Amino acid sequence: MNVTMPEQQDYSTDVRLRSIIDNPFEGIMAIDATGVVFFANAFFLDILNCSQQNVIGKKIWDIIPSCRLFETIGQGYSIWGETLKINAKEFLVARFPLKVDGKTVGAMVKTVFPDQAIAKEIVHKLSQPANVSSSCMQLMWTCRDIIGEAPPMLYVKKLARRASRTSSTLLITGESGTGKEIIAQAIHTRSVRREAPFISVNCGAIPENLLESELFGYVDGAFTGARKGGKPGKFELANGGTILLDEIGDMPLYMQVKILRVLQERAVWRIGATTPTMLDVRVMASTNTDLKQLIKDKKFCEDLYYRLNVLEINLPPLRERVDDLPLLAQALIQRINKKIGSDAQGITEESLDILKSYSWPGNVRELENLLEQAINWSDDPLIDICKIPVRPWESNPRQSLVGLDSPFRNRVEETERELIINALERTNGNKARAARALNMQRSVLYKKLERMKI
Numbered sequence: 001m002n003v004t005m006p007e008q009q010d011y012s013t014d015v016r017l018r019s020i021i022d023n024p025f026e027g028i029m030a031i032d033a034t035g036v037v038f039f040a041n042a043f044f045l046d047i048l049n050c051s052q053q054n055v056i057g058k059k060i061w062d063i064i065p066s067c068r069l070f071e072t073i074g075q076g077y078s079i080w081g082e083t084l085k086i087n088a089k090e091f092l093v094a095r096f097p098l099k100v101d102g103k104t105v106g107a108m109v110k111t112v113f114p115d116q117a118i119a120k121e122i123v124h125k126l127s128q129p130a131n132v133s134s135s136c137m138q139l140m141w142t143c144r145d146i147i148g149e150a151p152p153m154l155y156v157k158k159l160a161r162r163a164s165r166t167s168s169t170l171l172i173t174g175e176s177g178t179g180k181e182i183i184a185q186a187i188h189t190r191s192v193r194r195e196a197p198f199i200s201v202n203c204g205a206i207p208e209n210l211l212e213s214e215l216f217g218y219v220d221g222a223f224t225g226a227r228k229g230g231k232p233g234k235f236e237l238a239n240g241g242t243i244l245l246d247e248i249g250d251m252p253l254y255m256q257v258k259i260l261r262v263l264q265e266r267a268v269w270r271i272g273a274t275t276p277t278m279l280d281v282r283v284m285a286s287t288n289t290d291l292k293q294l295i296k297d298k299k300f301c302e303d304l305y306y307r308l309n310v311l312e313i314n315l316p317p318l319r320e321r322v323d324d325l326p327l328l329a330q331a332l333i334q335r336i337n338k339k340i341g342s343d344a345q346g347i348t349e350e351s352l353d354i355l356k357s358y359s360w361p362g363n364v365r366e367l368e369n370l371l372e373q374a375i376n377w378s379d380d381p382l383i384d385i386c387k388i389p390v391r392p393w394e395s396n397p398r399q400s401l402v403g404l405d406s407p408f409r410n411r412v413e414e415t416e417r418e419l420i421i422n423a424l425e426r427t428n429g430n431k432a433r434a435a436r437a438l439n440m441q442r443s444v445l446y447k448k449l450e451r452m453k454i
């Protein structure tokens with residue numbers, strides 16, 4: 001087999017070494033035994049803002065008076081992590097003796113980080129618990145992934161951009177499937193916390209008896225069956241980053257009070273702990289229930305509501321932004337194509353008209369679902385939405401919502417119920433597959449099945 005190698009230039013080892021030394025991350029300067037500078041790399045010359053001629057051959061104390069490099073020659077050992085001020089900028093440096101045959105012939109100073117900002121970022125990164133690094137790796141939504149150009153969505157995006165500039169507590173409200181979780185992720189990935197974990201907790205899906213240990217963790221021997229060495233809770237896992245308390249309205253009252261305490265003290269108490277663990281976590285909460293009504297019904301703690309609602313973003317339901325339907329349909333079709341390997345190109349005008357007249361109780365999640373069904377039921381490049389066997393718009397058109405006696409929430413539940421039963425039928429009762437088909441977490445589906453007694 002003939003392999004063509006890229007053309008090789010015959011660079012000398014000296015030239016190669018020079019390019020290693022002149023790397024863009026560290027500054028290096030060296031003096032001889034009399035304190036005369038005999039070497040400074042490009043990075044160091046740059047921070048000194050001097051040319052080589054002005055540095056080489058000069059005494060180190062004339063160039064950087066505060067530099068203690070000459071002391072290294074007398075000391076004969078290395079010092080690490082000292083701060084050195086050069087031209088009003090501070091650098092963490094290491095200095096060490098240069099030895100030949102055991103004899104000190106000079107000394108070298110080297111920057112440990114290119115600058116203090118990078119140093120701080122690295123320290124922050126290293127302070128994150130190792131066991132959550134994988135959650136940082138998961139694919140997160142960004143502001144660019146959020147589809148919607150209708151005025152209510154443009155307003156939401158504007159608020160999201162603003163919210164990403166602070167660490168204030170944020171409450172995200174909106175009906176099911178309007179994109180509360182993805183907005184929370186997008187705000188996190190745009191914020192300074194983007195490198196730290198984003199932990200989402202579905203408050204309604206965790207069994208009540210596990211909620212406290214899941215959220216706050218426990219210490220060694222806190223209770224029978226506790227893991228040896230204890231376990232951090234979700235709040236601790238989110239340290240440095242963001243925690244999203246999803247479906248906060250489903251949180252039992254006694255836990256709401258504990259969450260309030262965490263927000264007030266910025267610390268958590270692991271179960272069985274005698275001291276609190278201090279935290280730096282941005283708290284976001286989301287809900288599709290009317291928290292003010294829950295407060296009136298004495299099911300939600302008013303103090304917690306005001307603690308959470310420092311900033312609020314309300315996501316508009318899909319029926320209030322039907323102008324976004326063509327854009328959404330197109331983008332969701334591309335996403336579904338990637339997911340299931342289909343090749344749908346778009347949607348017929350007639351289908352779009354039908355979609356525009358529907359009430360969308362399940363919002364974008366429901367739209368995504370219907371489109372995936374339609375793609376599965378037909379090989380046509382243009383989707384005809386009427387090809388799907390169960391057509392929710394026939395039983396629940398937008399117009400029919402006007403003047404309804406039953407509250408809107410009941411209709412939402414009815415449709416949700418219909419969608420779930422339909423998904424279970426299509427997957428022969430396999431809940432895991434049904435949850436996937438509904439684009440819903442399995443735990444959420446279980447919770448809904450329990451609540452709806454399906």
Ligand SMILES: Nc1ncnc2c1ncn2[C@@H]1O[C@H](COP(=O)(O)OP(=O)(O)OP(=O)(O)O)[C@@H](O)[C@H]1O
Pocket residue numbers: 145146147148174175176177178179180181182183246286287288364365368439
């Ligand atoms: N604006 C949007 N652009 C693109 N996709 C969206 C948008 N809004 C929602 N989606 C889609 O809908 C799905 C559901 O969104 P998300 O889980 O954020 O809704 P939610 O409001 O948190 O729902 P729930 O209250 O039921 O938890 C997302 O996974 C995404 O696929």
